[in-house]
Amino acid sequence: MKKIKPAIWFPAIKTNTGTDKFTEQLVSALNQRGLRAEITWLPHHAEYLPWLVPVPPQPDWANIAHINTWLHPRFYPKNISLVATLHHCVQDKFFLPYKTVTQKIYHKFWITKIEKHCLKTADLVTTDSQYTAQCIKDIFGNDYAHVIYIGIDSKTFHPNELLRPFDKNKPFKLLFVGTNSIRKGFDLLPEIMQKLGEDFQLFYTSNAEQYEPLPKNMIQLPPQKTTQDLANTYRSMNALIFPSRLEGFGLVVAEAMASGLPVVIANSSALTELVTHCETGFLCEKDNISDFIQTIRSLKENPELCREVGKKARNIATTKFSIEEMVNQYIDHYTKLVNMEK
Known part of the structure; x- marks a missing residue:
């Protein structure tokens, strides 16, 4: 029939x-x-x-x-x-x-x-x-x-060619995509960036007026008007930081993984389903600022680790997600x- x-x-x-x-x-x-x-x-x-x-x-x-x-x-x-x-x-x-x-x-x-x-x-x-x-x-x-x-559209969200290691002598570029809400963990970012210092930069997509004055190494991005704009932004970064306390999935994490970025995220809610710790990303204890700082510093000191984790993250994103x-x-x-x- x-x-x-x-x-x-x-x-x-x-x-x-x-x-x-x-x-x-x-x-x-x-x-x-x-x-x-x-x-x-x-x-x-x-x-x-x-x-x-x-x-x-x-x-x-x-x-x-x-x-x-x-x-x-x-x-x-x-x-x-x-x-x-x-x-x-x-x-x-x-x-x-x-x-x-x-x-x-x-x-x-x-x-x-x-x-x-x-x-x-x-x-x-x-x-x-x-x-x-x-x-x-x-x-x-x-x-x-x-x-x-x-x-995830892996044709739009894809890595830079060959996932070449970055220059560890340049500032390590972090990205945060999302609103400035407490649920998303944005309130943790100023202290994280203050303690990381000038060797690190954080580019973020939201408005953060209520958190001012912000550290000088936090830089607001212009509006990401199209999906392609956002995809290009992912490719210009070294890692994603996403300390969200609660997510039903974690779309930006999957997009970053498809873009070949190592992701540093909170060990919470649905986010734990997206990565295997130290293999396809890094899970930090929720609200633990020191854990995020230590993980990010270790990534800057090991460009090859970033490349390998980003490569594995891309592979998972193009199959599971x-x-x-x-x-x-x-x-x-x-x-x-x-x-x-x-």
Whole structure:
């Protein structure tokens, strides 16, 4: 019997965050594989005022709808399979210290209710890490979440030619990509850079006015307007520092690894799934400034170690975290759903 070909509709709320990027990347990759996949963007207020947004017509060509778990049931499709992705579990108890009062109320009394309904309704639940899958099980009692790591475009994010060792007599260039939030560990960076001194430079993408005065070796980058801009920035650096205290995956870490950079990250949450310590990256004790400093200094003194770790990181990123692997897994699940191979 001939298998039915998946055709996937993505009704999605436009948030201008990484979830948009995930959806756009997946749809583009599915199209390149010859599958029909389209996005219907809903305005941001559809998240918290869904009754003020018209329900978009369900396309007659689709046999699967793929949604984010925050999407209100008002916008769920009818009579086709439903796939739901949970990117970051905001109910995680370790996330509480980094929330505002408003966020705590919003997540508890609005988002949690929507996600509970979604997880019960969906035919398939996916998430980005084993860490988040465990959160889903602990909080919602759902132990059937499939882990599909976010895919990295290794053609855009790639190393400099041959991964040549850097000149240890020049300043060691560190990169931080992300917001200046306490959850991301940005508050640790000024002290780290102050103690590292003038032989090290940190280039960062966020605004850091509330942390001023900053050490002179911390330099704010111009806006990274395109993915290619960011990829070029990775290639101009010697290592990534990412002391984040809580991540549902760690996209910037995977991008840096694909770019051939050694990554120095916190031993926390989903970040531990991305690297093998001292082989494909370096795990430092969370909040331990001395541990980060010691690791970074040892990298500057050993350019060959940087090169070898960066090379292994690239190999992992192009297999375990490749866009091809992510799409292969989604296509496999889509195909099983539409052909009732439960």
